[in-house]
Amino acid sequence: MKIIKSIVEMREYASALKADGKSVGLVPTMGALHAGHLSLLARVRDFCDKSVMSVFVNPTQFGPAEDFAKYPRDLGRDCGLAESAGCDCVFAPSAEEMYPEGYGVGVSVGPIGDTLCGAARPGHFNGVATVVLKLFNIVSPQAAVFGAKDAQQVAVIKRVVADLNVPVRVITAPIVREADGLAMSSRNVYLTRPERERAANISKSLFEAKALFEGGEQSVERIKERVASIINGALMKTEYVEIVDPASLRPFDKVIDGAALIAVACRTLESKTRLIDNIVVDCLH
């Protein structure tokens, strides 16, 4: 597996693959890899001949009070895991390589970045969109794979690709969960042992929401209440529970009358870890 740190070299590698008739798929990550990330590598191989995984803790998507400094970093471990999952190339640029002195241009994602996680993280999705567009321009992949756990990120990137006519196919891979249902996340390592045990209630609340909906409950309010009560009852504090259109992220008003994304964010009380999860329900299912 190739490990590349410079943009020029990354471009050359990708160009050489394309000149050789190979399609290239990109898996953008911030490292701290877990089985969820590795499932994205498996997914990209369904679409492309060669896989590039970027490992870059992107400073522009962290707020000033967020966990940029303490975000887990271990490139050696990440490369080992990526290689074991069949990755062809890890692209791990430095912050200086990606944002040299004097940079000032970014992507502004508009209203879709202001809701859900964006409400508590102003500018976050502009930072995400900017770094993803940069990675797209550096690697020129045919396809890129994103995990469904970051549902708003998926919606935002699809919006960026549509609105800026970016010639990249965006593919989503399903959430990968721990045995007890907790969505895999690089931030799960922050959890204390009791928090880790109680964190399974997040996914439990979503599975119950889905069961309620499939049992005939269509009330936005009642489903949201049920989700919040399970999470808050497990010593976590919900930041939001929303039921929205999966593409536009616009909230359903009173009843769910179409495919809906039920999305939650909450914080644990001890380590203040911020966790997100979601599930999609659909009238047709």
Place this chain on the structure above:
Amino acid sequence: MKIIKSIVEMREYASALKADGKSVGLVPTMGALHAGHLSLLARVRDFCDKSVMSVFVNPTQFGPAEDFAKYPRDLGRDCGLAESAGCDCVFAPSAEEMYPEGYGVGVSVGPIGDTLCGAARPGHFNGVATVVLKLFNIVSPQAAVFGAKDAQQVAVIKRVVADLNVPVRVITAPIVREADGLAMSSRNVYLTRPERERAANISKSLFEAKALFEGGEQSVERIKERVASIINGALMKTEYVEIVDPASLRPFDKVIDGAALIAVACRTLESKTRLIDNIVVDCLH
């Protein structure tokens, strides 16, 4: 010459050229072509096998009080001129094709868009950068050519390309002038006859600034005063006269001690036409 109005068809045409081993150069315009635009087509052929000229009056770069509605439009005439200048393809999408219902993502160019023309046209360069990035993503050109008359546009696009790692080479072509020195502009048609005669004083002021500088005058203040007095003395109102670094657009402080862009914007008093022009001076010349 091919005329294309749909994004899908434009992509297919550009892909076919590339599959055939041809390099593609893009000349983005808002139509209302004059000899300046045609010189860009000549320039693009120095670098690329095939030329695409986009003709699109981009609504997102006009302010609410600006001349979007009355901006001159004549696609038939533009196609005739482009063809006579050896253009291979005109891409002329509709506003709905470029900005369908629900679009919300754009490029934010940062501080470089707030100075010079950007000070009086808030959001203008975000609109320019957004449409140019969209055109780059649709056509995937190897190179794109911009006229030096819009010096801030050139600086902004170079900044966008650098900061977002856009794989397009940006080429500048010199200002093309009328016999009396007036920089060619699609907006010159707005001028009344007496305004048209007096408008030659804009370039005259810049040529005089250059002569002053080359004669040893380095004072920013004195050169700016001379430029403003010539323009204002010819019954036009200067919006700005600035002496800045051509790449960063940061103003020189007291003396010109490097390559400098002397840029002016002014308005005529009768038709209120906004005209811009500029000249580059360099200590080494």
